[in-house]
Amino acid sequence: MVAVWCFRLSVIYLVVGMTMGMYMGMTQDFLLAPVHAHVNLLGFVVLALAGLIFAVLPDLSRTRLATAFFWLYNLGSPPALIALAFVLQGHDAFAGPVLGVTETMVWAGGALFALNLLLNLRTVENAAGRFIAGAALSRGR
Numbered sequence: 001m002v003a004v005w006c007f008r009l010s011v012i013y014l015v016v017g018m019t020m021g022m023y024m025g026m027t028q029d030f031l032l033a034p035v036h037a038h039v040n041l042l043g044f045v046v047l048a049l050a051g052l053i054f055a056v057l058p059d060l061s062r063t064r065l066a067t068a069f070f071w072l073y074n075l076g077s078p079p080a081l082i083a084l085a086f087v088l089q090g091h092d093a094f095a096g097p098v099l100g101v102t103e104t105m106v107w108a109g110g111a112l113f114a115l116n117l118l119l120n121l122r123t124v125e126n127a128a129g130r131f132i133a134g135a136a137l138s139r140g141r
């Protein structure tokens with residue numbers, strides 16, 4: 001289920017990120033370009049990759065570290081991205097501390113993702129087999 005939600009959230013970030021990019025292009029206002037970049041990279045790219053890793057290596061998705069990653073990362077990211085937008089607009093006084101706390105949550109989530117993989121990944125041999133089997137199965141549907 002962690003993988004499914006990583007995929008679901010990733011495409012939401014993709015649409016939000018692309019929409020921001022379109023808006024910046026149309027208005028020629030690039031102040032929020034770092035937010036756009038992080039919505040796409042932190043949101044879409046990282047979550048899509050995490051989803052793929054959890055889908056191909058399901059043992060990694062059943063650990064408490066995976067659950068901790070998921071919640072820290074996904075509860076931290078939206079407020080961090082919004083706080084970053086406020087900081088870029090000069091509202092450091094109230095947005096700075098929010099950014100500090102929430103980006104630390106995102107960092108900690110990413111660090112737990114790394115720890116999960118480093119502690120629990122034994123082999124990728126079966127993973128490759130499962131990936132091919134999954135692809136073959138879905139072609140058959």
Ligand code: HEM
Pocket residue numbers: 017018019020021022024025030033034036037040041044045
């Ligand atoms: C419809 C899709 C997209 C549009 C219209 C779009 C548009 C833009 C625009 C207008 C900029 C600012 C360029 C400038 O400052 O001169 C930008 C920057 C950037 N975009 Fe996108 N973008 C899109 C998708 C993506 C995706 C999918 C990613 C990453 C996966 C991405 C990553 C970045 C990065 C890293 C920057 C540089 C940010 C910075 O300089 O602070 N963009 N994009």
